[in-house]
Amino acid sequence: MTSDPLARLHLTGVTKSYGPIQVLHGVSLRIAPGEVHGLLGENGAGKSTLLNVLCGVVTHDGGVIEVDGAPVQITRPKDAAAAGIAMIHQELQQVPELTVAQNIFLGASLRRGALFVDHREQERAARRILAALDPDIDVTAPIRDLRVAQRQIVEIAKALRSKARVIAMDEPTSSLTPKEFERLVEVIRVLTAQGVSVIYVSHKMDEVYRLCQNATILRDGRFVTRVAIPETPLPRVIEHMVGRELAHAHHRSFATDRVMMEVRDLTRGRAVQGADLTLHKGEVLGIAGLVGSGRTELLRLIAGVDAPDRGSVTIEGTAVSGANPRARIRAGLGLVPEERKRDGIIRHRPVTANIGLPAMDKFTRAGLIRKGLLHKRSQALMREVNLRPFDVTRPIGSFSGGNQQKAIIGRWLAAGTRIYLFDEPTRGIDVGAKAEIYDLIEKLASEGCGILVVSSELPEVIRLSDRVLVMCEGRISGSLSADQISEANIARHAIPAG
Amino acid sequence: MSKALTSLPLISRIRFRDAGTLVGLILIAIVFSFLSPSFLTLPNLVNILQQSSINACIALGMTLVIISGGIDLSVGPVAALSATLGAAMMVAGVPVPLAVLGAIATGVACGFFNGALIAWGGLQPFIVTLGGLSLYRALALIYTGGTPIFGLPGEFRAIANGTLLGLPGPVIAVGVLAFVAWVILTKTPLGEYLMAVGGNPEAARVAGVPVTLTKLSAYMISGGLASIASLILIGRLGAAEPTLGNLWELDAIAASAIGGASLMGGRGSIVGTLIGCVILGALRNGLTLLNVQAFYQLLATGIIIIVAMLIDRATSGK
Known part of the structure; x- marks a missing residue:
């Protein structure tokens, strides 16, 4: 030496x-x-x-x-x-x-x-x-x-x-x-x-x-x-x-005119004030804004994790109310949270348990969990999203951030979720897994799911979104259609006036 | 978590932990079998199971509560309250099955009260059940005026004192309950929810787990099992004392912990808890056979609990 x-x-x-x-x-x-x-x-x-x-x-x-x-x-x-x-x-x-x-x-x-x-x-x-x-x-x-x-x-x-x-x-x-x-x-x-x-x-x-x-x-x-x-x-x-070249992908749109979810006047304290938005079938709606502009809070209100002061969320024509994530999940909505460790994973439980959690009824017969079915379904889903290492019986806490994220997304795939709320979907995730998650979001859109994506990374918002809402100080300050999406336009709406 | 063990699948790790508890039990059995010839005889082994059955019954519920991230300190007084109410009903001529159901309902109701304050009220389990510990004991003492209730009907006592296939009634009853608890924990959504709520309550809520109902269920099951334990006891004694069940909570927590339940929640095993109960039972039985004073038995119990936790830490936990 x-x-x-x-x-x-x-x-x-x-x-x-x-x-x-x-x-x-x-x-x-x-x-x-x-x-x-x-x-x-x-x-x-x-x-x-x-x-x-x-x-x-x-x-x-x-x-x-x-x-x-x-x-x-x-x-x-x-x-x-x-x-x-x-x-x-x-x-x-x-x-x-x-x-x-x-x-x-x-x-x-x-x-x-x-x-x-x-x-x-x-x-x-x-x-x-x-x-x-x-x-x-x-x-x-x-x-x-x-x-x-x-x-x-x-x-x-x-x-x-x-x-x-x-x-x-x-x-x-x-x-x-x-x-x-x-x-x-x-x-x-x-x-x-x-x-x-x-x-x-x-x-x-x-x-x-x-x-x-x-x-x-x-x-x-x-x-x-x-x-x-x-x-x-x-x-x-x-x-x-x-170990391979990443294909440079361009945005593909699968948006339709059919309304999937309507949010009206959603308000909670000063964090979110009078938020209105409409999400269509097959649409990826980006939500941009500075940290603290109320993006995460808005997603949590829509997901029913926090209770709003006022306002309504209507999914496929049916109004859902209260702070009850379970009811939202039944209505077809799923949140992929930013703070994975705090709000996402049950660390000691295997990937299978983490996947099955929201949709236990799908894996239960006569009151008993069909472990074999859950295992098979988890394996199929995780193979699709390329879980590494590919072992669904391992505790989810032993996986890297990107792979934990894949399992959390897999949880909603298993539940048959139609509306996905992604909060910083690639935070702390490496380049390769990032591309995989972008592909997955695009695939969900192509299958007719509605998708909200909150992200601090402008290239990510621009890469993924069909439309972009910009938040500033708790309000939706701008709405950009496909041809208006640009870093400059987002920045213009994101910064408080005056 | 030692790194070597994190890489193993969780399922085999839990079994690994249970196997460790079993090794502990076998070691204790070997030591006693050398010290006392009557230890490793069939009647004495049945005796150990019988002596462990009440603690096991309590510990089953305790394990579920601990896995959900809570603790139930009120099990002893809940047992006393439901035993005295059930006994009073029997003495008053209420049919035995009805009185038994009444006693169990009392326990479940106490559990509901604890669980409601914890799950809906957002109060800390330790404090709520500490309050319950005094409250339920007081109710039992006030109701009975502090005197035991005698004269339980023979048909009731026959269940607790009878045998089936050579096994005492209580052992069979607790065995069945343990199987049910094991099924609940490992095979039903409630079990998965208990693990999730204890492991990470916020993530469980976001994932749509009915957190409130899950916690409530754990305390109600614990209350119900406490009353069943008390029925076993008064069936054997023939009388219901309002002071029965003193310090039951500590033995149950000890058995759960020896069996691998984490007081932080999210982890635990019914099989481990049962072995933990038998370890405590075998220890007391063996020391009694050796004519060791009760004071030293207490000392040994304390040492076993601490040694079990040290081994746990050294082999699996950081």
Whole structure:
């Protein structure tokens, strides 16, 4: 093994198996000091496992990890911290009730004497670290009062406090606005200027091209290649990730004139005010708008998850009322929620149980579940959507985000749903699975289903929609027909007037 | 969850957990069979089952409640209330089947009351059933004036004291109930709903699971089973004391937990719970055969519960 003095972090031949299943097959990674390095691959490619190895959550079986040319043993999170490796998780690991300063010094509090925490000194030190990152953050404010973007910066400050030399960021922008992303770009510049290396994991290729100098591509737990960015063109990178070229698909419309669902004057507090919309058979209706404009809230009202103050939902001519998801499901409606972990999956239950849940009556005879039928139907559905790994008896929580999403969609396919409500259908989902989900949405439309798609990604809205409604501050502020759909038109309606 | 185990299918993992509980039981049996020659004899094994049957009856309902993400601390007092009401009916000359139904209805009604406050009222199961614990006990004491009800009819006592195919009536009754509970949990939509509601209530609601009814059912079943357990007890004793069922909830929770039920909800097994009950029963029986003082029996019970949880953690849980 030759040690590389130029590398801040150097991994060679890292392997990891869970029981009989090998998930990392000799992965290598080399990052220079001050470099931003992309770690790319589809869900299930091994990115998360590799990050978990690096931060000591998972112990690798073989291979060598070197930091600044010296081999390090990482078997516990403590070892990773000692080696100067920190991780910014997608779901931030903070204590919401504690202050910014307390969170930054969590587990390493500054003491006055042996017993007492020196809050004043902690705040002073926290302020010093944050000055370079985001001086607007109040170190005495509780974390729960901060926006997600600020919490993230606090987490980065915590990494700097622990003298991290490598900071791994897992999907750092999944809940950031474009403006907040710019702030993050600035913060990453500050980090790299101090010689800190950044591992950047993201499915958003424009960010990778904006930030990274190099990227390592993984597929099926194997190292595929290391590429220079931006010299390597995007199609080439994607080809490495998915192992095939993605057909560039154009929008196809299956919309008809037949009304499937009418929503009138739907209102809940300030979140959704007087929303009207009509969904036709075979139509994909996009709902665009800024985060917080009321899109998710509107879908939840339509799905009967939350109760409206007033307004009506009529499905195929029949009015449905109240906050009763079960009644909506019977009327043929199904919600694919944005927060999969919170609102979508029953983690410990197998894929089959998660699929059968809304339509148990379809799989029940004489009061007993027909497990064989449920299994067969689940397998057929999951084969169609290409579930990976293809095992419907596994707990759904053990699948990657994209595959969990496929199972949640499969749940509605099994229930015979006619109206699909997709909330951020490809959030946290890799490029390959994304295309599969687009194809699936198109197929549903072609079969005469009505589809609402809420998305923050404009290319996604434009790619999928026959019509687009734009929301702004709880109201539907614009309606764009097929020939009016464009990023500029959406943006015009999405931004509050005045 | 150790990573090796997450990769196994859930079904085999649950069976794996049950097998672990069974190994625990076998180990305890082996130890006692060496220490006492009378432990591993047929009459004594039947005796263990008989001694475990009341706790098993309670624990079946407790397991369903725990899987739904709740807890039922009120089972002992619910048992006492329904036993005293049922006994009073019998003594007053109400036909035995009717009185039995009356007692069970009392238990189910108590469960409905608990469940309604939890499912509709949105109150915490621990607090609601803690309140119920005092409430139902008080009702039983007030109703009886604190004195036991004697003179239960012989035909009623015959059920609890009779045998069929060499097995005591209570063992057969609880065996049948356990089979029903197992079918409910593993073969019916209600079972799937219980797992879903306990595993992730919000996701269950979005998926159209009738969350309120599911929770309500769990507490009603638990209440009904508590009253059946009390009928077994008063049938054997011949009298209904308003103080019966003291601390029953703790044995039932212990058996569920030993059997693999997660107090966080969403996971548990009827087979595991039954084995858990027999483990507790065998332990007490074996220590009694060895003339170990009751204080030390309590000590052993505590140790078994904690050891079971430690093994659970080491083998399957993070």
